[in-house]
Structure formats: C-alpha cells, structure tokens
Amino acid sequence: MSAEIITKRQSAPSIRARKGGEKIVALTSYSAGTARLVDPFCDLLLVGDSLAMVEHGLGSTLSATLEMMILHGASVVRGSARSLVVVDLPFGSYEASPETAFRHAARLMAETGCGAVKLEGGAHMAETIRFLTTRGIPVMAHVGLTPQAVNTFGGFKTQGREREQWAAIEADAAAVAEAGAFAVVLEGVVEPLAAKITQNLDIPTIGIGASAECDGQILVLEDMLGLSPRVPRFVHRFGAIGEAVTAAVEAYAEAVRTKAFPGEANVYQPKAG
Ligand SMILES: Nc1nc(=O)c2c([nH]1)NC[C@@H]1CN(c3ccc(C(=O)N[C@@H](CCC(=O)O)C(=O)O)cc3)CN21
C-alpha cells in the first residue's frame, strides 16, 4: 500500500499523553476561516470566551453566552481537521451545580462536535470536573488569572507575586488534575510557580503569561498576529496583520475613488458579435 497521509484529530487523551514531551501548541480560534489557517500548525484550538471581547466588542468575557460559544465552536470544528477543539464554558453556565454544568457542556459538545470543554476554577470546581469527566465530557481546567473572576480580582492581575499565594494556586492545580482534567491552563502566574506546578502535576500545563516552563503555550490569535490594539506584556507579536489590513484597505479606497478599480481584468463583457 502506498504511504497514506491520514491525520487523525488530536483527542483529550492524546494531549494528556504529551506531558513532559513535545511542547503543546495551542491558539484561540473563533471561526472556520481562522481555524483553516492555524489548524495545520497546532495541536489544540480553543474557542475562548475572549471572543466576547475580541470578536463582539464587549467589555469583558462575562458577556459571552452559550449561544455564542455554540455558533463559533461549530464553525471552528468545521474549519479544522487535526487539532483538538476545546470550547470555553461561558460565565454563568457551569458554576451553580455539577448538573447545570453537565447540561450546558453536553449541549456544547452535541451542537459543535468539539472534543472537550474548558472551565475556570480550581479546588472549588473539582466536584464539577469529576462529574463531567466521568460522564463523557473531557475537561480542561484554567487556574491562576481566571478572567471570569475579573471583578473579584479587581482587574487582570498577575497571580503568585507574593509567595503566600502559592499554596492556594498549587492546591487548585492539584485538585483539578486529581478530579480528572486532561490538561490545565495556567494564566498570568509567576515563572517559578508555573515551574513548580508543571513539575508536580501528571497532566500537561498550557501557559499564557506563565513562562516557558509549561508543557505548552496558548495565545489569543489576534494578539500574536498584531490585530489587537493593546496586548498584555506576555504577548509576542509574531505578525503585523493590523498594519497589512490598513494598507490594503487604504489602497482599495484610493483605487475606487480614482476609478483605477475595477479594471479591465475585473469586468465582464457580452459575447462578441
Ligand atoms: N485579546 C485578549 N487577549 C487575552 O489574552 C485575553 C483577552 N483578550 N480577554 C480575556 C483575558 C484577559 N486577559 C488579560 C488582560 C490584560 C492583562 C494585563 O494587562 N496584564 C498586565 C499585568 C498586570 C499585573 O502584573 O498585575 C500586563 O501588564 O501585562 C492580562 C491578561 C487575558 N485574556
């Protein structure tokens, strides 16, 4: 038989098995269009609730709804073939009880075809994580700077700058791993704490603003592309797509106004004769 190039989609277990191995490459994606572009280079695509801010112009992630997550999640699944697609459970859809979390996570999975869900929280979400994972819903956890708690933090504040905060964050990470999460996002935590947690857990840590000590990295796609007006310090801009869009749109507007566009090549003519 000839060599076949069949790329099977990554799963929660295949990502979990990467602990301590090759780094896990993850990005956010909110639609089929961007999913198609990034999927070949990634292991995991996150349909983050950051889409409320980035894609819908809302003030925080608290306004993301289950309906939004389903529409964008289904689009990303259709636009990708090899990455595991993980969809964020939005604020208010999972905190009240394990049963509510299950109902909403099941809808996300059934209506998008995603392979896992993500929720924010540590020790206090362990019971819910166990409830979901024992009922067929793989869960990625998210500890440290959890943006849905922006109002209790009083801003997007780096976690673990004081050593006294370390024990609680370490306990959160240990609790979600013990409860059955297949991976955990570590957001906005100081480097030595990220290193300690990564060493002590048997599941991969995926860092955002949490140093190279993590088992993988994630960024908001628009931030690393150079499309976001302001970005946190932990972002490196790998592209200048905002500038490229501005230049192209400027050129288009000029061409329309000077009647340089549409030109010969872009115009239809009737059959000769
Ligand atoms: N476009 C985008 N990118 C993100 O990474 C992102 C979102 N949106 N929305 C949801 C949250 C919010 N995030 C943020 C937003 C701001 C900072 C920030 O300004 N951090 C300060 C550090 C402050 C401190 O040290 O206490 C910084 O200067 O980087 C961090 C994370 C991460 N998430």
Ligand SMILES: CC(C)C(=O)C(=O)O
């Ligand atoms: C940045 C990641 C971890 C996230 O939760 C999001 O984009 O919503």
Ligand SMILES: [Mg+2]
């Ligand atoms: Mg999120």
